[in-house]
Amino acid sequence: MKAIVLHSVSEPEALRLEEAPDPAPGPGQVVVRLRAAAVNHRDLWICRGRYAGLRFPIIPGSDGVGEIAAIGRGVAGVSSGASVAINPSLDWGDDPRAFGPKFRILGLPDNGTFAEQVAVPAANVLPRPAGLTDEEAAAVPLAGLTAYRAVVTRGRAQRGETVLVLGIGGGVATYALLIARQIGARVLVTSGSDEKLARARALGADQGFNYKTADWVAAAREATGGLGPDLIIDGTGGATFEQALDAARPGGRVVSYGATTGNVPELTVRRVFWKQLSVLGSTMGSPDDFRAMLALFGEGRQRPVVDRVFSLADAGAALLRMERAEQFGKIVLRIA
Ligand SMILES: NC(=O)c1ccc[n+]([C@@H]2O[C@H](COP(=O)([O-])OP(=O)(O)OC[C@H]3O[C@@H](n4cnc5c(N)ncnc54)[C@H](OP(=O)(O)O)[C@@H]3O)[C@@H](O)[C@H]2O)c1
Incomplete structure (x- = not known):
């Protein structure tokens, strides 16, 4: 597959699309063939080397929508070809008050969504909100989840x-x-x-x-x-x-x-x-926060604000736009 792979701390201008191995679904995982991803400040911090727990090589990216392309052992209730949005809060744990010790955000240390495919836990894919374009739906997960928990659950x-x-x-x-x-x-x-x-x-x-x-x-x-x-x-x-x-x-x-x-x-x-x-x-959100937040954007009742759409190959330009605070709303990457 094609992906944006960080091999070391980089200037965003230096990011290039390259060949990377197709991900295989581990037990309990699915592989999503991505249609669109979105950019978060975290991706910029990682690129610039200003994020805890850096490891290279890494494919950044926390937001994505697409279709289920492969299903790992032990996964039930997910069908091949289903159109899904990815919850980037991985292994939140059992306590709604705060995440547990295995918590991770998709895109570091696990490879993320600046790629044609990504492997994620099956528990982290949900039917994508109907009535939104690919670009709008990709703009929702991380920022929508963070805002929902900050305003509703915590605030x-x-x-x-x-x-x-x-x-x-x-x-x-x-x-x-x-x-x-x-x-x-x-x-x-x-x-x-x-x-x-x-x-x-x-x-x-x-x-x-x-x-x-x-x-x-x-x-x-x-x-x-x-x-x-x-x-x-x-x-x-x-x-x-x-x-x-x-x-x-x-x-x-x-x-x-x-x-x-x-x-x-x-x-x-x-x-x-x-x-x-x-x-x-407040950081990210629980699985219940994610479900409640997605429901707000279901059936196009509420539309996310998409600032600008770049191609995956132009991920560096997208990060620079964010760094200069030129955006209003989410910067999105079109993949397929
Ligand atoms: N805890 C979490 O789970 C979580 C999740 C997502 C993001 N974050 C963090 O939240 C922050 C925002 O993330 P984002 O992706 O939404 O970033 P973003 O889209 O890059 O937003 C940054 C915005 O900060 C505003 N800003 C800069 N200087 C300011 C100042 N002095 N006073 C008020 N506003 C100022 C600017 O708003 P204007 O352009 O309107 O001036 C800028 O557009 C980042 O630090 C990110 O790492 C945390």
């Missing part, structure tokens, strides 16, 4: 609450907006781009603040009668996370799912205890 967003989603251009952030809107929350967003703020408003955001040109903490307070949002969803980390603790209403919740800009340089602990805040960490 417990409620109808009528105000949810602030930071950095709305991000893949996960656009899903957080769609999911919070579907719950009936009022949604505020931030972005470094006025154009992205306008696009977020077209998707249902009530108000947006540019973090490069405005004091978004003050603006978010003003938009909530001086109190601050009930729930803040942050994948940015760094100084922005500390500002989120400042912006949240007393008794509010702040969910952290990422740290694009790094660690928090200085944390004012007093904000957490004085304001009675709940600070909640």
Whole structure:
């Protein structure tokens, strides 16, 4: 098969399609012939050598949709040719509160979806959401799952609450907006781009603040009668996370799912205890989170936001677009 194989830490520009062995399904596994994949920040960190547990060679990629091409020993209830979406949360374990010791994300250490075929546990393939194109369906799994757990399972967003989603251009952030809107929350967003703020408003955001040109903490307070949002969803980390603790209403919740800009340089602990805040960490999601999230996108009731579609051979250009934060929504790779 053809695949994007990382042999060492690389510049995204250096990625090339090459021949790789066809995967064979191990016991309990299936092989999926992929139609489309999507790009996540994780793939960029891995390419740049900034991810824990690196190993080479590796085929990156966590998101994929396609058809079942081969079925391993001991697999029941999966038929050849079935059209599936892959849950990239591998071996979550039995505890819905957190994953267990065998947990992995597809695309490292296991070979991922920047390829014509991928082998995954049969438990990780589900019927793909009907009513979506291949590109839309491939855009859903990792970012949709992360956003669902952050907003619903951990953040417990409620109808009528105000949810602030930071950095709305991000893949996960656009899903957080769609999911919070579907719950009936009022949604505020931030972005470094006025154009992205306008696009977020077209998707249902009530108000947006540019973090490069405005004091978004003050603006978010003003938009909530001086109190601050009930729930803040942050994948940015760094100084922005500390500002989120400042912006949240007393008794509010702040969910952290990422740290694009790094660690928090200085944390004012007093904000957490004085304001009675709940600070909640969230990563990926359980099998139940994945099923519930896919149902939201079933029958085309909710459409994911696809930023741009590249061919698999142009995976490097897709990663560079993400690195420059040029995207709004998910960057997708067309495979077949
Ligand atoms: N824990 C998990 O399970 C999990 C899952 C997926 C992703 N993540 C992490 O979550 C983060 C986002 O991932 P993604 O794939 O959604 O990434 P992405 O699509 O690359 O989004 C990154 C976005 O961050 C925003 N941003 C950058 N600097 C900012 C700042 N100072 N303030 C506010 N926003 C800022 C930008 O938004 P604008 O363009 O609107 O300015 C940018 O588009 C990454 O760190 C990723 O590793 C974690």
